[in-house]
Amino acid sequence: MAADVNLNRLAVFVALVRAGSFTAAAQQLGTTKAMVSQHLAKLEDELGVTLLVRSTRKMSLTDAGERFHEDCARVLADAEAAIARLGECRDTPMGVLRVAAAGDHGPAIVAPALAAFAERYPQVSVELVVGDAIVDLIAERFDLSIRLGWLRDSSLRAAKLASFRQCLVASPGYLAKRGTPETPADLAGHRWIALTILASPTRWTFTGADGTEHLVQMRSAASANTTLAAHGFVVAGMGMSVLPDYVVADDLAAGRLLPLLADFRLPEGGVHAVYPGRQPSIKVRAFIDLLRERLQDVSTSR
Structure with missing residues (x-):
């Protein structure tokens, strides 16, 4: 039966109970009183249970409707929290940042930058893999690679961070x-x-x-x-x-x-941050900005 239930009607049902009337619920949802009534009738039909008892003056929840409302309210609250967490992932660096770097550059330049990044963003854990071989970012699940010299043709995206002599x-x-x-x-x-x-x-x-x-x-x-x-x-x-x-x-x-x-x-050679996808994630963008800033400071001090 659950597969036949339109889950959008759960939000209408919860809004109706919270508003206390079909008119108030319609105003909150930006729809008509008739549409709210239609959604409730279809939901009751899909569930095979009466949720509300209505009269000309008031409405009241049935026992089944009361229990169902508690469950629906909890489901919607969980969904709202999940959306909020997704927004945090979009706006705040978090998760694992996996970086590949060359053997001469990784320990001396990239590792200290990753340490500073982890300090600045405690919700991120960092992983550095050092080696001079060109890694497959997608197959080996790297967020980005710091590559030196001159980039070969590639479908990957790249941001130039600095130059070296x-x-x-x-x-x-x-x-x-x-x-x-x-x-x-x-x-x-x-x-x-x-x-x-x-x-x-x-x-x-x-x-x-x-x-x-x-x-x-x-x-x-x-x-x-x-x-x-x-x-x-x-x-x-x-x-x-x-x-x-x-x-x-x-x-x-x-x-x-x-x-x-x-x-x-x-x-001159270049220091490049190479990453898959059209747009880097927030954590990749934040690390690129931090590393570029640090490399510019090093270049200025030379």
Whole structure:
């Protein structure tokens, strides 16, 4: 029988009982007295029970109607609470925020940002998965991924958070043995540490002060599939490589690495938040805003 009951009539019934009359209920519902009466008659017919006893002067609930009204009022209150909670989910970050990030960026940049985010929004629990492989956001149920460099074509949405410089570096020990390159063409004779996650790990374009581009093909002496591993090779004096500024900043300041070809520029890389769907959820938008703010503060302090 329940499958045959129009649940909209429950709201009319509860409104009728609360209003105390068909006229008052019709005014509250924005309909006619006849329509309220029709809804009640159909509800009683669908239930097979008389809910109200009506006279020309007043109406009163039957025993069945009184019990049914209590249940209906509770159901409607639960529905209203559920809608209110849904509104909170739409307007307030909550739930689990699952983020993927690169190995060089995740622990140093994304993890502190997630900690600050969880502090700001205690109804959110955070999960960070670190690795340099490109994750499938939908299949692996990630809310977003923080990706570095240059984005490949994708059906995913992306927001650019910041930029970073690419730095050609080598250790003092390596340069003492192999010499210091003066031009991009000199690089072809040096030992190169290739970062295999890049589309072209041994081919780079350097731009001179006059805007002239110099495409150089390097000879790989070693390769690594993570930025931090390539960095380890370079610091150990195995060869030279191009590494992000946020990875080598401390080494340059301490003299563990030296910058090369200062008169030439390399393409800037980007920090991107990538997410599925046309619009990010409130928790994803809030974290993107927080991370962008923190990255801008770091960039300003450099």
